[in-house]
Amino acid sequence: MATVQSKPGPVLRSDYQRSIAAYWNKEKDPVNIRLGEVDGLYHHHYGIGDYDESVLGAGDQAIIEEMHRLETAQADVLLDHLGDIAPSERLMDAGSGRGGTSFMANQRFGCQVDGVSISEQQVDFANDQARQRNVADQVRFHFRNMLDTGFETGAMSGIWTNETTMYVDLQELFGEFSRLLRYGGRYVCITGCYNDVTGGRSRAVSQIDQHYICNIHPRSAYFKALADNGFVPINVVDLTAATIPYWELRARSSVATGIEDPFLTAYKEGSFHYLLIAADRI
Numbered sequence: 467m468a469t470v471q472s473k474p475g476p477v478l479r480s481d482y483q484r485s486i487a488a489y490w491n492k493e494k495d496p497v498n499i500r501l502g503e504v505d506g507l508y509h510h511h512y513g514i515g516d517y518d519e520s521v522l523g524a525g526d527q528a529i530i531e532e533m534h535r536l537e538t539a540q541a542d543v544l545l546d547h548l549g550d551i552a553p554s555e556r557l558m559d560a561g562s563g564r565g566g567t568s569f570m571a572n573q574r575f576g577c578q579v580d581g582v583s584i585s586e587q588q589v590d591f592a593n594d595q596a597r598q599r600n601v602a603d604q605v606r607f608h609f610r611n612m613l614d615t616g617f618e619t620g621a622m623s624g625i626w627t628n629e630t631t632m633y634v635d636l637q638e639l640f641g642e643f644s645r646l647l648r649y650g651g652r653y654v655c656i657t658g659c660y661n662d663v664t665g666g667r668s669r670a671v672s673q674i675d676q677h678y679i680c681n682i683h684p685r686s687a688y689f690k691a692l693a694d695n696g697f698v699p700i701n702v703v704d705l706t707a708a709t710i711p712y713w714e715l716r717a718r719s720s721v722a723t724g725i726e727d728p729f730l731t732a733y734k735e736g737s738f739h740y741l742l743i744a745a746d747r748i
């Protein structure tokens with residue numbers, strides 16, 4: 467059962483967080499909704515892996531289904547890095563969106579999953595999905611801030627962030643995760659981050675920030691904040707080459723949003739990485 471020990475503060479603590487919540491509350495972008503309708507797993511993240519080129523001549527729905535397959539493959543790779551999780555253990559999806567990765571984790575491990583999001587619409591949508599899937603007793607979504615969740619100390623065996631860290635201060639975030647994870651618990655992150663080696667934030671990275679009202683961090687900030695908060699990386703995987711085909715397919719799809727060119731430019735010029743980091747809490 468989800469037990470809450472400390473009473474969290476107000477969920478939305480700043481005008482910035484209120485603007486992020488407002489963005490996700492009204493978000494009904496076909497690039498997310500139509501893909502989710504393929505099999506009921508709604509993702510708000512990008513895909514990895516090569517696409518089947520035959521979909522290009524097979525019509526709009528075939529492209530939608532292929533993009534969805536690549537987004538689900540991304541979540542599978544993230545979950546692979548959590549390691550072995552027993553049904554008695556508990557996981558947290560920090561910034562859970564409409565819940566796609568949480569349902570996949572529950573299917574895979576058979577354990578309790580708590581998702582948190584600052585969007586009440588997303589939380590309601592995902593809890594509705596949980597009821598439809600008959601897993602509402604195991605997968606629960608909460609209107610809470612991942613910087614101050616109120617869950618009890620040491621309650622989680624694993625935590626992940628699937629494209630959510632660019633909305634928050636990493637020191638605050640990893641401080642909260644450090645509190646929530648038991649000793650030896652695993653944290654897995656998939657994120658876009660900018661490349662310290664090519665210099666500061668490139669124009670393309672700034673365009674992505676502006677589009678999503680986010681603040682993409684440099685690669686170095688992740689490792690510093692992890693080390694500062696008692697996390698030791700066990701795996702770092704550069705997924706950049708693996709995500710480029712997804713963006714190329716998306717650019718040719720009917721659900722392109724206009725942000726495809728900045729992503730492709732940033733990845734190809736080397737100013738931006740799509741990175742997976744798995745780290746253990748010591």
Ligand SMILES: C[S@@+](CC[C@H](N)C(=O)[O-])C[C@H]1O[C@@H](n2cnc3c(N)ncnc32)[C@H](O)[C@@H]1O
Binds near residue numbers: 486584
């Ligand atoms: C790009 S979506 C990713 C959703 C989900 N992880 C997925 O892969 O489908 C970003 C999510 O982060 C959430 N978010 C942003 N800031 C947050 C915060 N401070 N606390 C909790 N959730 C937050 C948003 O509400 C949204 O659900």
